Amino acid sequence: MTARVDMAIPVQERLLAAASRLFAERGFAPTSVQDIVELAGVTKGAMYHYYSSKDDLLQQIYTRLLSVQQERLAEIAEGPLPVAERLREAAADVVVSTLENLDDAMVSFRSIHMLPPDRQAQVRADRRRYHERFRALIEEGQAAGVFRDDLAADLVTHQFFGGVHHLGSWYRVDGALTPQAIGGSFAELLLRSLQPI
Amino acid sequence: MTARVDMAIPVQERLLAAASRLFAERGFAPTSVQDIVELAGVTKGAMYHYYSSKDDLLQQIYTRLLSVQQERLAEIAEGPLPVAERLREAAADVVVSTLENLDDAMVSFRSIHMLPPDRQAQVRADRRRYHERFRALIEEGQAAGVFRDDLAADLVTHQFFGGVHHLGSWYRVDGALTPQAIGGSFAELLLRSLQPI
DNA sequence: GTCACGATACCGACTAGTAGGTATGTCGAC
DNA sequence: GTCGACATACCTACTAGTCGGTATCGTGAC
Numbered sequence: 001m002t003a004r005v006d007m008a009i010p011v012q013e014r015l016l017a018a019a020s021r022l023f024a025e026r027g028f029a030p031t032s033v034q035d036i037v038e039l040a041g042v043t044k045g046a047m048y049h050y051y052s053s054k055d056d057l058l059q060q061i062y063t064r065l066l067s068v069q070q071e072r073l074a075e076i077a078e079g080p081l082p083v084a085e086r087l088r089e090a091a092a093d094v095v096v097s098t099l100e101n102l103d104d105a106m107v108s109f110r111s112i113h114m115l116p117p118d119r120q121a122q123v124r125a126d127r128r129r130y131h132e133r134f135r136a137l138i139e140e141g142q143a144a145g146v147f148r149d150d151l152a153a154d155l156v157t158h159q160f161f162g163g164v165h166h167l168g169s170w171y172r173v174d175g176a177l178t179p180q181a182i183g184g185s186f187a188e189l190l191l192r193s194l195q196p197i
Numbered sequence: 198m199t200a201r202v203d204m205a206i207p208v209q210e211r212l213l214a215a216a217s218r219l220f221a222e223r224g225f226a227p228t229s230v231q232d233i234v235e236l237a238g239v240t241k242g243a244m245y246h247y248y249s250s251k252d253d254l255l256q257q258i259y260t261r262l263l264s265v266q267q268e269r270l271a272e273i274a275e276g277p278l279p280v281a282e283r284l285r286e287a288a289a290d291v292v293v294s295t296l297e298n299l300d301d302a303m304v305s306f307r308s309i310h311m312l313p314p315d316r317q318a319q320v321r322a323d324r325r326r327y328h329e330r331f332r333a334l335i336e337e338g339q340a341a342g343v344f345r346d347d348l349a350a351d352l353v354t355h356q357f358f359g360g361v362h363h364l365g366s367w368y369r370v371d372g373a374l375t376p377q378a379i380g381g382s383f384a385e386l387l388l389r390s391l392q393p394i
Numbered sequence: 395g396t397c398a399c400g401a402t403a404c405c406g407a408c409t410a411g412t413a414g415g416t417a418t419g420t421c422g423a424c
Numbered sequence: 425g426t427c428g429a430c431a432t433a434c435c436t437a438c439t440a441g442t443c444g445g446t447a448t449c450g451t452g453a454c
Contacts, residue, residue, distance in 0.1 A: 011429085011430085025310075026310065027224070027225075027226065027308075027310060027311065028224075028226075029224060029225075029226030029227050030226050030311065032412080032413065032414085033413080033414065033415085034412095034413085034414095042430075042431090043430075043431050043432075044414090044415085044416095044431085044432090045429085045430055045431050045432075046429075046430050046431080048414095048415070048416080049428085049429065049430065050429095053414080053415080054414070054415090110307060111224075113222070113223065113224060114224065114227065151382055151385065151386065152382070155374075155379065155382050155383075156386065158360070158363060158364075158367050159360035159363075159383060159386055160360070161363065162359040162360035162361065162362060162363025162364070163355070163356035163357070163359035163360055164359065165359060165362070165363055166355060166356075166358065166359025166362055166363070167355075167359070170355050177352075182352065185348055185349070185352050186352075186356055188348065189348065189353065189356055189390040190390075192389065192390045192392070193386040193387075193389045193390040195389070208403080208404085229438080229439060229440080230439080230440060230441080231438095231439080231440095239404075239405090240404070240405050240406060241405085241406080241440090241441080241442095242403085242404050242405045242406070242443095243403075243404050243405080245440095245441070245442080246402085246403060246404065247403090250440080250441080251440070251441090
C-alpha cells in the first residue's frame with residue numbers, strides 16, 4: 001500500500017492530501033489514522049509528529065480551503081467592475097475553486113460537526129464571514145436597483161451556496177463539463193434569478 | 198436519560214426517531230447504538246429485536262423520507278396545471294417536505310456513504326429516479342418554449358437540489374421564515390432563472 | 395374463569411475487535 | 425552529542441453485535 005507514493009512531496013503534505021482524500025471518500029469518523037498514514041506511506045509516529053490529533057488534520061484541511069476562497073472573493077468583490085459583474089465573477093470563481101479542491105471542499109462541507117465544539121465555532125464564524133461578504137454583493141446590487149429586492153439576499157445566498165456544496169455529489173472529473181463551464185452556468189442562473197421584474 | 202420519553206409511542210418509532218435525531222446531529226459513525234437506545238428509553242435488546250443492525254436503522258430513515266417525497270412529486274408532476282406551475286409547486290413542495298422532516302433529510306443527504314455498497318447503490322438509484330422526474334419537468338418546459346433552453350436541465354436540477362440539501366445547515370425552526378415562505382422563494386428563484394431571455 | 399403454553403417483547407452482561415493516542419527507540423545531520 | 429524526523433510497540437477506551445434469560449400477552453382447552 002505504500003507503493004505509489006511520491007516521496008519527493010514532504011510528509012506533511014502527503015499526510016494532509018491522504019487525509020483529505022479519505023475523509024472525502026468515506027467520511028471523517030470511519031477513516032482511521034492507520035488508513036491515512038498507510039496511504040501517505042508513513043507511520044503513525046510521523047503523523048503525530050506533525051499533527052496533534054486527527055481533529056487537527058481536519059481543521060488544517062478546512063483552513064486551507066477557506067483561506068484560498070476568502071482571498072479570491074475579497075479580490076473580486078473589491079474590484080472596479082459594476083456590481084453585477086463582480087457578483088458573476090465571484091459566483092463563477094467559487095464554483096471553480098471548489099471543483100479544483102474538491103476533496104477539501106467535500107470534507108469541509110460534510111464534516112464540520114466532527115470537530116470539538118470550540119473549533120467548530122471558529123470554523124462556523126469563518127464561513128459566516130465568507131457568506132456575509134458574498135451576500136453584501138447581492139445587497140449592494142439590490143440597493144443600486146440592478147437586482148430585484150423582493151427576495152432576501154440571505155436566502156438567495158444560502159440557495160446558491162447549497163448548489164456549490166452539492167457539487168461534489170455529482171461532478172465527475174472525466175465528465176463533459178469543465179469547472180469553468182459549470183461556474184459560468186451557475187453564475188448565469190444566479191444573475192438571472194436576481195434580474196429585476 | 199430515559200426521563201422525557203413518551204412511552205405511548207411504539208418502541209420501533211421511538212428508536213427510529215432517536216436515531217434520526219442523533220445521526221442528524223452528530224453523524225452516523227460517531228453515534229453509538231447505546232446513545233440511540235438511551236434516548237429512546239430502551240435497551241440494546243429492544244433495538245436488535247426490531248432492527249437487524251445499525252445500518253438497518255439508517256436505511257429505514259432513508260426509505261421513509263424518499264417514499265414520501267417521491268409520492269408527492271409524482272402527484273404534482275402528473276397534475277393538470279401548466280408545466281411552469283407544476284414545476285413551481287414541485288419545487289416549493291420538496292422544500293417544505295424537507296423542512297418538515299429535517300432530521301431524516303439531513304441524515305439522508307449526509308450519510309449515504311455509510312451504507313454498505315449494495316444498499317448504497319439502491320439508495321442512489323432511488324434518488325436518481327427522483328432527480329430525473331424533476332428534471333423531466335424542466336425539459337418539458339424547455340421543449341414547450343416556456344423555459345430558456347440554453348442551460349442544461351441537469352445542471353439546473355443539481356443546483357436547485359443543492360439548495361434543498363443545504364437547508365439543514367441554516368434553517369432554524371424558531372426563525373422568522375416558515376417552510377412555506379422558503380419554499381415559495383426557492384421556487385420563485387428557480388422559475389425566474391428559467392425564464393426565457 | 396383459569397390454566398397451560400407458545401410467542402412476542404424486551405433486558406443487560408458479555409465478547410472480540412478496533413480506535414486514537416502515547417512512550418520509547420533509532421538514526422542521520424550538523 | 426543532541427536534535428529533528430520518523431518507526432515500533434503498546435495502552436486504554438469504546439464499539440457493534442450476541443446471547444441467555446425474563447416478563448407479558450394471546451389463545452384455546454376445560
